[in-house]
Amino acid sequence: MENIHDPILRIENVTLAFGGLKAVNSVDMTLEKGEIRGLIGPNGSGKSSLINLISGVYKPTSGKIFFRNEDISKSPPHKIASLGICRTFQTIRLFPRLSVLDNVLAGGHTKSSANVFEVMFRTKSMKSEEKWLNNRAYEMINLVGLSGLEGEKVRNLPQGQQKLLEIARVLMAEPSLILLDEPTAGLSPQETDEVSKIIQLLKEQGLSVILVEHKMKFVLGLSDSVTVLNTGLKIAEGTPKEIQEKDEVVRAYLGSEMTDAKA
Amino acid sequence: MSGILPQLLFSGLAIGCIYGLVGLGFIQVYNAVGLTNFAQGEFVMLGAYLFVSAVVIWKAPFWVGFLFLLVGMAVIGFLFTRGVYKPTYKAGRFAFLLASVGLSMALQDLVVLIWGPVPLYMPRLVSESSFNIGNVFINPQHIIIIGSTILLLIIQYLIFQKTPLGKMMRATAQDQFAATLSGIKVPLMIIFTFVNSSILAGIAGFLVGPVFSVTPSMGASAMLKGFVGCTIGGWGSIPGAVLGGILVGIIEIFSSFYISSAYKDAIVFLVLILFLLFKPKGIFGETVSEKV
Amino acid sequence: MKKVSKIIIMLLLAIIILSVPHLIKSDYTLHVVNLAGIYAICVMGLVFLLGFAGQLSLGHSALMSIGAYTTGLLAVELNLPFVITFPAAIVVSMLFALLIGIPTLKLKSFYLAMATRGLNIALFIVLINWKRFTHGADGIVNIPRPSFAGFTIQTERAWFYFIVAILIVCYIASRNIEKSRIGRSFKAVKEGELAAEVMGIDVYRTKILAFVLSSALAGTAGCLFAHLNQFICPNDFNITQSVTLLSMSIFGGSEYLLGGVVGAYVLTFLPEALRFLQTYARFINGILILLIMILAPSGLFGVVSSLFEKLKRQKKLDPPNNSPNIADVEGMEN
Numbered sequence: 001m002e003n004i005h006d007p008i009l010r011i012e013n014v015t016l017a018f019g020g021l022k023a024v025n026s027v028d029m030t031l032e033k034g035e036i037r038g039l040i041g042p043n044g045s046g047k048s049s050l051i052n053l054i055s056g057v058y059k060p061t062s063g064k065i066f067f068r069n070e071d072i073s074k075s076p077p078h079k080i081a082s083l084g085i086c087r088t089f090q091t092i093r094l095f096p097r098l099s100v101l102d103n104v105l106a107g108g109h110t111k112s113s114a115n116v117f118e119v120m121f122r123t124k125s126m127k128s129e130e131k132w133l134n135n136r137a138y139e140m141i142n143l144v145g146l147s148g149l150e151g152e153k154v155r156n157l158p159q160g161q162q163k164l165l166e167i168a169r170v171l172m173a174e175p176s177l178i179l180l181d182e183p184t185a186g187l188s189p190q191e192t193d194e195v196s197k198i199i200q201l202l203k204e205q206g207l208s209v210i211l212v213e214h215k216m217k218f219v220l221g222l223s224d225s226v227t228v229l230n231t232g233l234k235i236a237e238g239t240p241k242e243i244q245e246k247d248e249v250v251r252a253y254l255g256s257e258m259t260d261a262k263a
Numbered sequence: 264m265s266g267i268l269p270q271l272l273f274s275g276l277a278i279g280c281i282y283g284l285v286g287l288g289f290i291q292v293y294n295a296v297g298l299t300n301f302a303q304g305e306f307v308m309l310g311a312y313l314f315v316s317a318v319v320i321w322k323a324p325f326w327v328g329f330l331f332l333l334v335g336m337a338v339i340g341f342l343f344t345r346g347v348y349k350p351t352y353k354a355g356r357f358a359f360l361l362a363s364v365g366l367s368m369a370l371q372d373l374v375v376l377i378w379g380p381v382p383l384y385m386p387r388l389v390s391e392s393s394f395n396i397g398n399v400f401i402n403p404q405h406i407i408i409i410g411s412t413i414l415l416l417i418i419q420y421l422i423f424q425k426t427p428l429g430k431m432m433r434a435t436a437q438d439q440f441a442a443t444l445s446g447i448k449v450p451l452m453i454i455f456t457f458v459n460s461s462i463l464a465g466i467a468g469f470l471v472g473p474v475f476s477v478t479p480s481m482g483a484s485a486m487l488k489g490f491v492g493c494t495i496g497g498w499g500s501i502p503g504a505v506l507g508g509i510l511v512g513i514i515e516i517f518s519s520f521y522i523s524s525a526y527k528d529a530i531v532f533l534v535l536i537l538f539l540l541f542k543p544k545g546i547f548g549e550t551v552s553e554k555v
Numbered sequence: 556m557k558k559v560s561k562i563i564i565m566l567l568l569a570i571i572i573l574s575v576p577h578l579i580k581s582d583y584t585l586h587v588v589n590l591a592g593i594y595a596i597c598v599m600g601l602v603f604l605l606g607f608a609g610q611l612s613l614g615h616s617a618l619m620s621i622g623a624y625t626t627g628l629l630a631v632e633l634n635l636p637f638v639i640t641f642p643a644a645i646v647v648s649m650l651f652a653l654l655i656g657i658p659t660l661k662l663k664s665f666y667l668a669m670a671t672r673g674l675n676i677a678l679f680i681v682l683i684n685w686k687r688f689t690h691g692a693d694g695i696v697n698i699p700r701p702s703f704a705g706f707t708i709q710t711e712r713a714w715f716y717f718i719v720a721i722l723i724v725c726y727i728a729s730r731n732i733e734k735s736r737i738g739r740s741f742k743a744v745k746e747g748e749l750a751a752e753v754m755g756i757d758v759y760r761t762k763i764l765a766f767v768l769s770s771a772l773a774g775t776a777g778c779l780f781a782h783l784n785q786f787i788c789p790n791d792f793n794i795t796q797s798v799t800l801l802s803m804s805i806f807g808g809s810e811y812l813l814g815g816v817v818g819a820y821v822l823t824f825l826p827e828a829l830r831f832l833q834t835y836a837r838f839i840n841g842i843l844i845l846l847i848m849i850l851a852p853s854g855l856f857g858v859v860s861s862l863f864e865k866l867k868r869q870k871k872l873d874p875p876n877n878s879p880n881i882a883d884v885e886g887m888e889n
Contacts, residue, residue: 086755543662
């Protein structure tokens with residue numbers, strides 16, 4: 001049974017191997033409810049692989065992943081999504097030929113349940129469900145600052161707006177855990193601020209977030225705690241402050257990146 | 264009764280070689296550009312018609328007819344790349360597939376317009392009468408088919424493994440981007456791949472012509488069986504395509520003897536569905552689920 | 556304002572539809588109109604599958620034949636009434652779609668294409684050869700006209716209204732599905748399977764649902780075909796017919812239900828108008844598909860809608876402030 005104080009996500013000794021290469025190597029990680037966790041590490045350190053494991057895109061070679069005490073390590077991605085874990089992608093994966101509104105509405109799939117017959121005959125419950133979805137979609141679009149673009153085809157939007165739209169689509173599903181894979185990659189400073197405000201808002205609402213990022217100032221400023229990966233291994237974990245002080249982290253990764261970030 | 268088994272096996276092997284050649288053409292194109300060419304069967308039919316028109320209608324000598332077939336199929340392969348592949352491969356996931364379906368239908372009718380609907384007779388290299396080894400009756404054309412297929416496979420092997428051209432074609436099939444970076448002219452290699460696969464189909468038509476009659480629809484069923492062969496062998500695997508095709512031929516001959524010749528194509532279809540259900544990766548399995 | 560113009564358009568459409576059978580004097584022409592209506596129902600099914608969910612069937616006439624033979628055999632051999640054979644036809648075609656969909660839709664998309672073509676070939680062979688059950692190449696004759704409470708749909712004119720009524724019902728149902736979570740899940744699967752999957756859409760089941768719904772429409776069309784012609788034979792449902800259905804859907808624009816309907820009517824009448832070219836029908840059809848795929852793969856409706864989109868964008872770019880139009884937003888919420 002789930003307990004209020006139980007962690008929302010528990011990763012136990014998870015390994016992901018491609019042939020001989022271990023993209024993720026015996027990683028343990030625990031995420032509390034309402035926590036924002038930064039996931040950092042150099043390129044190829046296994047951050048995105050870990051996100052793919054949690055969201056079910058990859059299956060762990062060994063080890064287990066629990067979401068609210070339920071073993072999800074063998075569940076298909078759509079099942080995991082319906083449990084309340086939603087994610088964005090490092091490279092944008094929207095539905096380019098659909099409108100902004102339809103993209104966000106599609107994100108609400110798990111929040112609706114009308115079956116074929118109900119939608120064919122547009123029953124009362126189906127209509128009120130659609131109305132709810134529509135209202136929420138407009139809210140979410142408004143939240144990420146894209147109001148007025150509802151009818152626009154996504155492929156006509158600039159990249160920054162597409163990144164924001166992806167966040168709106170994820171929020172549509174009312175997830176309890178959100179995995180953001182480099183949400184600010186390719187964004188302008190203003191847009192990055194926008195994303196940072198949204199994440200703060202999510203935290204206020206009690207959502208848990210795993211944040212993969214390269215922009216150090218951004219990730220250290222937002223996270224409650226940070227996990228550092230290198231070549232698939234977890235090399236450090238702690239508060240942003242602790243992490244910045246750890247020698248091996250600075251040596252492996254932070255040093256160069258920090259100077260980059262300041263530059 | 265003891266002679267019937269080897270005899271069925273032998274003719275199944277011969278017919279299967281044809282399907283193997285069709286499947287080989289399928290796989291080469293599939294590996295190179297990730298698409299299936301639904302006009303491949305009609306290329307088989309065109310090969311047979313090209314040869315018949317040269318040898319029977321224009322009374323050309325045998326070898327001239329064969330040369331005509333080779334050149335004709337190369338031209339068709341080239342035109343196909345330029346006219347169908349190039350304008351459609353970027354236009355959505357089914358544009359090329361549908362275009363090749365349209366072409367295959369148009370070609371079947373075009374052949375009727377040019378040569379008429381009556382099945383044509385294809386002259387043979389060897390005598391029509393069967394001979395027997397022990398108590399096994401052998402159709403000489405079957406020996407020709409099996410021998411030529413082996414020869415063709417050796418030639419294909421040599422081209423792809425030993426010549427620079429073949430190596431470049433393989434590099435293209437493996438990774439177009441990397442091939443481009445290492446200076447390979449990828450569009451040219453794709454043309455060569457299509458040309459090669461259409462020549463293979465044309466030769467298959469030339470080989471099978473004397474067994475089946477030469478008709479506009481002769482390629483349609485060969486294509487389906489080539490596809491089933493590829494599925495049995497495992498998509499992406501070249502030996503798989505050939506062996507799978509041979510297996511389909513053997514299944515076909517056995518089922519038409521033991522079950523019913525009228526239903527043989529339906530039985531092959533059943534085999535396809537069973538394979539997809541229980542062994543979708545085929546014998547030489549590769550991943551076949553939609554790429555994520 | 557918008558509602559009034561909508562009502563006017565509906566009224567006009569109703570008047571046109573009601574007057575068609577009175578304007579067409581020849582029974583033969585009306586019969587062709589009726590056939591086109593039947594094909595339109597089937598083509599909407601293809602739009603579901605190809606245009607919405609991004610899966611290709613090369614054997615939709617086989618699924619039509621399942622509907623036709625189910626209703627034909629039940630009506631002729633067992634004397635069952637239309638109200639029973641019609642739903643039976645739909646259900647059996649849906650079952651066949653399940654049978655083909657379950658093994659193929661987990662795999663790459665060309666497997667469904669090839670398996671449906673295989674079904675087309677295999678079913679044709681079975682229909683021809685299983686004489687005791689299907690009457691072979693002679694087909695099923697004397698299929699009764701459907702009758703409801705003593706009223707029989709006999710004349711071509713009555714058939715016209717009957718078919719248009721079913722077409723409209725099918726259209727509205729399909730349109731409702733398109734504009735719902737299910738339609739959106741179809742389109743999401745077509746646009747990006749991985750993205751759809753991580754949003755909680757079961758991609759495999761969604762594809763199966765699209766194929767089964769598509770087959771239900773094909774079965775409906777097949778059933779109507781059997782009762783309209785009162786005679787069916789295997790050759791009514793060969794591969795050529797499947798490809799013709801496909802070309803109807805891509806001609807109109809495979810992503811638009813109405814495009815499919817328009818495509819069905821145009822491509823049924825085109826060969827009739829070009830009678831002298833009858834012998835080249837397959838050739839022309841094949842070349843037509845080839846040309847559409849090369850020149851305008853999105854079809855008639857696709858070309859028109861992208862023109863509109865361009866115009867709209869130009870209009871939007873003209874005034875510098877890009878503020879949202881409140882009226883538009885409200886209109887969309889309804």
